Amino acid sequence: MSAASNVDLSVSIGGLTLRNPVMPASGTFAEGLEKVMDFNRLGAFVTKTITRELRAGNPLPRVVERPGGLINAIGIPSKGVPYFIETIMPHYAAYDTPLVVSISAPTAEGFASLAAELSIPGVAAIEANISCPNIEEDGKAFAMRAESTQKVTRLLRTATELPLWVKLTPNTGDVPEVARAAEAAGADAVVVANTILSMAIDLKSFKPCLGNIMGGLSGPAIKPIVLRQVFQCAKAVKIPVIGCGGISTADDAIEYMLAGASAVQVGTATFLQPAAMTTIIDGLEAFCLRRETPRVADLIRGVIIEEADEPDLAWLDPVS
Ligand SMILES: Cc1cc2nc3c(=O)[nH]c(=O)nc-3n(C[C@H](O)[C@H](O)[C@H](O)COP(=O)(O)O)c2cc1C
Numbered sequence: 001m002s003a004a005s006n007v008d009l010s011v012s013i014g015g016l017t018l019r020n021p022v023m024p025a026s027g028t029f030a031e032g033l034e035k036v037m038d039f040n041r042l043g044a045f046v047t048k049t050i051t052r053e054l055r056a057g058n059p060l061p062r063v064v065e066r067p068g069g070l071i072n073a074i075g076i077p078s079k080g081v082p083y084f085i086e087t088i089m090p091h092y093a094a095y096d097t098p099l100v101v102s103i104s105a106p107t108a109e110g111f112a113s114l115a116a117e118l119s120i121p122g123v124a125a126i127e128a129n130i131s132c133p134n135i136e137e138d139g140k141a142f143a144m145r146a147e148s149t150q151k152v153t154r155l156l157r158t159a160t161e162l163p164l165w166v167k168l169t170p171n172t173g174d175v176p177e178v179a180r181a182a183e184a185a186g187a188d189a190v191v192v193a194n195t196i197l198s199m200a201i202d203l204k205s206f207k208p209c210l211g212n213i214m215g216g217l218s219g220p221a222i223k224p225i226v227l228r229q230v231f232q233c234a235k236a237v238k239i240p241v242i243g244c245g246g247i248s249t250a251d252d253a254i255e256y257m258l259a260g261a262s263a264v265q266v267g268t269a270t271f272l273q274p275a276a277m278t279t280i281i282d283g284l285e286a287f288c289l290r291r292e293t294p295r296v297a298d299l300i301r302g303v304i305i306e307e308a309d310e311p312d313l314a315w316l317d318p319v320s
Pocket residue numbers: 025026027028048049070072074076102129167193194195217218219220222244245246247265266267268269
C-alpha cells in the first residue's frame with residue numbers, strides 16, 4: 001500500500017511480491033542512478049547481464065540513435081562472477097528492494113551452472129537472458145526456438161530454487177510458442193522482450209553505423225510491436241508476463257498491464273530521463289486514484305476485446 005494513498009501498487013511475480021510493478025531493464029541501469037532516485041521506491045533491481053567468462057564486448061561504435069529509438073550492439077561486456085559478487089552486489093545490499101540477476105551463457109549447461117553459482121543470499125530471482133547466441137546451434141539465440149528454450153529452461157530449473165524469469169527475444173515469428181515452452185519447462189515468469197534486430201548505415205561513409213554491423217532496436221519505436229507480443233503471450237501462458245519495450249511514461253506502463261503484463265521494465269527511457277521509473281510509479285498511482293482502482297494488479301489483462309458479430313480473432317494466436 002502506498003503511504004500517500006490507499007492504492008495497493010504491489011504485484012506478485014512467480015513467488016516474489018514486488019512493492020510496485022516498475023523495474024529497470026537489464027543493461028540500462030547502474031549503481032550511480034541512486035543520485036537521482038530513491039532505490040527503495042523501485043519494484044526490483046535488474047542487473048546488467050553477467051557471464052562467467054570475462055568479455056570485452058563488441059567493437060565500437062556500439063550505439064546509434066534513430067528516430068524513436070536506439071540501436072545498440074554492446075555485446076555483454078562482463079567482468080565475471082567474483083567481481084559481480086564482491087563489487088556490484090554490495091551496492092544493492094543497502095536497499096530493501098529485491099535484486100534480480102540477469103545471466104547469460106553460450107550453452108544450456110553454462111546457463112545452469114551460472115544460475116547455481118549465483119543462487120546465493122541477496123539474490124531474489126534469476127533472469128535468464130536467453131536472447132544470446134547458443135553455440136550448440138550455430139549461434140542462433142536460444143529464444144528463437146521453442147525446443148532450445150525448453151532445454152535451457154529445464155536445466156536452469158533444476159539448477160536453482162530461486163524464482164526463474166526467462167527473457168525472450170522479439171525476433172522470432174512465434175513468441176507465444178516460445179513463452180509456452182519456457183512455462184512448460186518451469187519458468188516462473190517470462191520477460192517480453194529483448195531488443196529487435198536492426199541496422200543503420202552512415203550516408204557519408206556508406207558503412208554500417210555499428211561496429212557489429214547489426215544491433216538491437218529499443219525505445220518508443222518498438223512499443224507497439226512488443227505490446228502485441230505481450231498480449232499474445234499473456235493469452236498463451238498462465239505464468240506472469242513482464243513487459244519490456246519502449247516504456248517511457250506511466251501511460252505506456254498501463255497499456256502494457258492492460259495487454260497482460262504483470263510488471264514492466266524500463267530501459268532506454270532512463271538514458272533520456274534518469275528518474276523515468278519513479279515518475280512512472282507516481283503516474284501509475286495517480287491513474288489508479290483517478291480511476292478508483294484500489295489495486296494496480298486489477299489493471300493486468302484489463303484490455304476489453306469487443307466481440308464482433310462474426311468474431312475472427314484466430315489470427316491473434318493461431319495455435320490455441
Ligand atoms: C544499452 C543497452 C544495453 C542492454 N543490455 C542488456 C543486457 O545486458 N541484457 C539484457 O537482457 N538486455 C539488455 N538490453 C535490452 C533491454 O534490457 C530491453 O530489453 C530493451 O532495451 C527494450 O526495452 P526499452 O525499449 O525500454 O529499452 C540492453 C538495452 C540497451 C539499450
